[in-house]
Amino acid sequence: MDKKIQQLITLLAASGLASATAFAEDEMPFAEASVDYVEAGVGYVSEDAWKFGQYNGLNQKGPYLIGNFQTENHNDEGEYFRSVGTNLGLESRYLHLEGGRQGRQQFFFEYDELPNYMNNTGKTPYLDPGSSTLFLPTGYDYNNIDAYLQPLELKTKRERVGFGATFFSEKHWKFNIAYQHEGKEGTQVTGSAMGSTGTNSPVGNTVAALLPEPIDYSTDEMDVGLHYSKGKGQFDIAYHVSLFNNSNDSLTWENAVPNTNPNVPGTPPPPNPFGQMSVAPDNQLHQLTASGGYTLPHQTRLTGMLSVGRSTQNEDLLPYSVAPNALPPLPRSSAEAEVWLTSAQFKVASRPNRKLRLSANYRFHDRSNRTPIDSWTYIIADGDNIATAENSPLSYTKNQLDLDANYRISSSLSFLGGYKYDHMFRSYNDTEEREKTQENTLFAKLKGRSGSKVDYSLYAEGGKRDGSEYTPYGFENPALRKFNMADRNRGKVGAKIGIMPTASSTIGLSADYISDDYTNSVVGLTEAQQKTATVDFSYLVSSNITTYAYYTYDDIPSTQAGSESGADTADWTAEFKDTFNTVGLGFKASKVASRWDIGADITYADSTGKIDMQSDQAANQPADQYPDLKTAMGSIKLWTDYQVSKNIAVNVSYWYQTYREDNWAVDDLDVDSVGNMLLLGEETLDYDVHVIAASAKIKF
DSSP states (O other): OOOOHHHHHHHHHHHHHHHHHHHHHHHHHHGGGGEEEEEEEEEEEEEEEEETTTTOOOOSSSSEEEEEEEEEOOOTTEEEEEEEETTTTSTTTTEEEEEEEEETEEEEEEEEEEEEEEEEEEEEEBBBBBBEEBBBOOOOOOGGGGGEEEEEEEEEEEEEEEEEEEEEEEOOOOEEEEEEEEEEEEEEEEEEEEOOSOOOOOOTTEEEEEEEEEEEEEEEEEEEEEEEEETTEEEEEEEEEEEESSOOOOOEOOOOOOOTTTTSSOOOOOOHHHHHEEEEOEEEEEEEEEEEEEETTTTTEEEEEEEEEEEEEOOOOOSOOOOOOOOOSOOBBOOOOEEEEEEEEEEEEEEEEEEEEEEEEEEEEEEOOOOOOOOEEEEGGGSSSSEEEOOOOEEEEEEEEEEEEEEEEETTEEEEEEEEEEEEEOOOOSSSOOOOEEEEEEEEEEEEEEEEEEEEEEEEEEEEESSBBBBOOSSOOOBBBOOTSSEEEEEEEEEEEEEEETTTEEEEEEEEEEEEOTTSBBBBBEEEEEEEEEEEEEEEEEEEEEEEEEEEEEEEEEEEESSSSSSOOSSEEEEEEEEEEEEEEEEEEEETTEEEEEEEEEEEEEEEEEEEEEOOOOGGOOOOOOOOOOEEEEEEEEEEEOSSSEEEEEEEEEEEEEEEEEEETTOOOOTTTSSTTEEEOOOOOEEEEEEEOOOEEEEE
């Protein structure tokens, strides 16, 4: 048994003994708590399929245990105890215990796990993948790399434990405290680069590798809060602290790729046999929040919030390179990063008369980055090229204002309209890029009813974003505009209709269209759209039989322009078109032949990503085309419950799921398929999985 699971069981047993002793001393009746249900059984997975079991833990062929329970007990004195356990036989297990006395105190304990099985088809020549120092085998030869490859599994697992308490006073006060510890372990992929020697073009002659990065994180969080409520007013003050620790300080690797750049004959290999990079650094956050609300006359409510936080990161800095030659000194030994976060919100909502509702909401957020600024003379990618730069900490201030009014024209028709304002001021060190952006948006919605069988709503929105002069970084194309700061005109329209043809059936129709036009972007994202349509249907066949069906279509086209030559005009464009189809149907029948419940759920989803590359037509340059990206997933779930007796039911279920993926970025690529680069040789995780399960549920 896993050591951590043993520790958890020991902790729960100790907690249970302590609780039972306390209850016995106080003569509380929790020792005879009534159990809602306990479910136990076994299931079987037909195939190893990491993508199928990525988050649910059903990734391996073979049997697994089914374990679920729920309990709840109350007595006449307001004392209670609740517990919930789900997926106890899997790595996605969850446990929650809660008890106390209503209106006096509450206590809880919580435990949950979440796996992430990313890929088990990778390969790497490195020994001991998952270590913070990666070595190559003795005698390693890149030209015969297949002889040195070993399997690589990319997976992580998160385990979280939390507990806390809430205490109520008789004078309108409430105090709560909670603690949570989360650990995350495993291996994920990261990219690395190592520069060459003897060239003035370090980027073009860089060798790169995908590396297994070890994950050994821990995060501790604590929340303390005080709440006061009386009459028309409420007030809260809360303190939150988060402490993150990474057991690894860096990732060091031995270079596995000789430089074979055909454009630079005789290019020597990187000067250093090893490279080093930083990983996620230790950091902490402390935050204090005050909030409250008050009800005024004339059905008016005021609420507000003010929060101040300080985030720091003081990890020791790595040297510029692991090269043995003389290195320039670091300007300081640690990061000394410090960021202050200030947020505020103020909202007023009022209903001056029966037909009119008004609201105004203002939000403020300020990020003040006080990290010291220094000049850094650094070595590029562990090569022998040296550059100088200053770090550029980003600070910003954001102001948002929402105003809206809702007027009921008649008993069956209402109108909602409003205005949104979003302003952002950014502060950099050496380059402002775009100091200010502001966006103004108007929106309207008409909502009505026609008779007793049709509900509908029509809505529209229009917005415009602009700002101060845009100044790209020195190494960027002067015509480039980043989409999150570029001038943009946005339009949105949509409609929803709900129809009830009969008392036992409903039909829903909805459609949305969003259009973004980046008016002054010559290089970058120039336009984007999103079209969505959904139809759903439900039908009550009889008092015990229900059916449903739905279909959703999404179409997301966009256009991006670029310049291979670096000029301030585009010489190529790429038109992207992503489409998604999702369909589902199912039914549930209860009390069939008095003892049977049966049901079925069927879903199918597919997506296609198309990229149409177009070169400068004036130069008559044909563009290379990328293959389409395709995915398809189908799922069938069948289940039945048989009521053996009043308190015992048996469940049998069958689940079939199939998945297919065509991904040119992964398919048919070996570890050495790309020059000057080491890949992982992963495969797309297609699968066909059957899961059968049987369990018994006992109610008490």
